Amino acid sequence: MTSSTGRILVTGSAGFMGSWVAHRLAELGYEVYGVDNMQHGDKENIDHNKQKFTVLDLRNRSYVEDYIQYVKPEYLFHLAATAREGASQFSPILMTENNLNAYMNVLTACIKTKKLKKVILFSSMSVYGNQKPPFDETFERKPEDVYAVAKAAMERNTEILSDVYGFRYTIVRPHNVAGEHQSLSDLYRNVVAIFMNRIMRNEPIYIYGDGEQTRAFSYIADSLDCYCKCIEEITDGHIINIGGINHITINKLAEMVIEAMGEKTWKIIHLKDRPREVKHAYCTYEKSVSLLGYKEEIGIEEGIRRMAHWAKRKGPQPWTFERLEIYNEKTPITWFSDFDNKSGCRGHFI
Structure with missing residues (x-):
């Protein structure tokens, strides 16, 4: 990837995938702002030389609006999530608030600034539900649990609001990613x-x-550049599976x-x-190869x-x-x- 410029907000930037993405985008020359509520984030994942970091609970709408009015991001990489799919049936309120509601607070605030150019939404393979694998991006959304329902709603709301307000978007469906910076103490996922x-x-x-x-498990370093390439116009309007082959x-x-x-x-x-x-549950990978050059090095x-x-x-x-x-x-x-x-x-x- 070539280096670039622009102001990016990475949500969940103290978490596993968010910290990797924030660091890589900074290395590419972007001005990176990061937020995390630190419920599951790790301060060791934060490089303050590569992201301007703020502790922020995305469920607090007024705080989110104030912060985003200050930052005025051109690009939103939304990775913040309570990604405990199996536990979502036992904490449905939390899963809805921390995923769907939190995202809508951020997205709405970004739209209000009139500076938003593109959203890169990190969704989940879970939206495919119990269909016959490999799951292709053309499959319908058929969520089977509370977490997946929230992710499916986030995807559809992005498509709708993009049509109304004119920002570009790419929806990423990563799956079964592992690597350094992942929480070792979390009993519910990973x-x-x-x-x-x-x-x-x-x-x-x-x-x-x-x-x-x-x-189909994937190592974070194999997917990282593909995640960041989703900022490019060639991916506009696409849903892309990114992960193991x-x-x-x-x-x-x-x-x-x-x-x-x-x-x-x-x-x-x-x-x-x-x-x-x-x-x-595993996905097709051809689209990530053709659009983003995905390969398992x-x-x-x-x-x-x-x-x-x-x-x-x-x-x-x-x-x-x-x-x-x-x-x-x-x-x-x-x-x-x-x-x-x-x-x-x-x-x-x-």
Whole structure:
């Protein structure tokens, strides 16, 4: 990519993907402003030489409007999310507020400045639902959970408001991304990081169902330039899957993580399926190749090894538990703090 100029707002810039994107855009010459509510962000992910960072809760409409009137971004890279798809059925209010409502606050405020040129919305493969994979960008949106419904609404609202107010947009559907800067303490998402932290804490690896679920994992560095290229006009109006080319089972993923962490074997315990979890979910990749030049230069196997090296330097992390809004017999037992305490896992509520 060639270097460029322009003022960009990156939301979720202290998080996993947001921090990578913010840093890369700054390296390309853009003026980068970053915001994060720090609920799941990490201050270690923030390079203040590469982004002008502000702690901001995007659910607070008045604060968001004041901030955006000050920044007046030309481009919005929206990565802020509570991306806990499986947990969304048990905290539906939080998932709607932190995803759909927060995004609408930001997008509306950006439109009001009359400076907005383009939105790059980071959505989710979850909007495809339980259709037959590989999921193509031409497929209908058929969300199967509360998180996916929020993401589908964010996509459609972007299309509608773009038509009314004239800003350009690209919708990115990343899937199953792993790499350095990913939270190791989050019990609800990021299976690679969860497996690594389980091993470092000398705990069993828990797999929901039979482990034959399939996903196409990708290493963050392989996708990063493609994310940033979405600012270019060639991607205007497009929905683009960006992520792994080859799909594997969760059982195979566990083997890869165990090996990368330097272990020959590890105790694996299978639990009952999570409610409404899609069994097989992976996407087509041809559009990302033709439009953005996507290729797996590193690949997920080597990416996991690099991530494992980083994780071992950080060391085992305490689990963070969040109080769900609704509980019943379908709530995964690993999400209860007393379950982990009984098995020797220590964590804390946030």
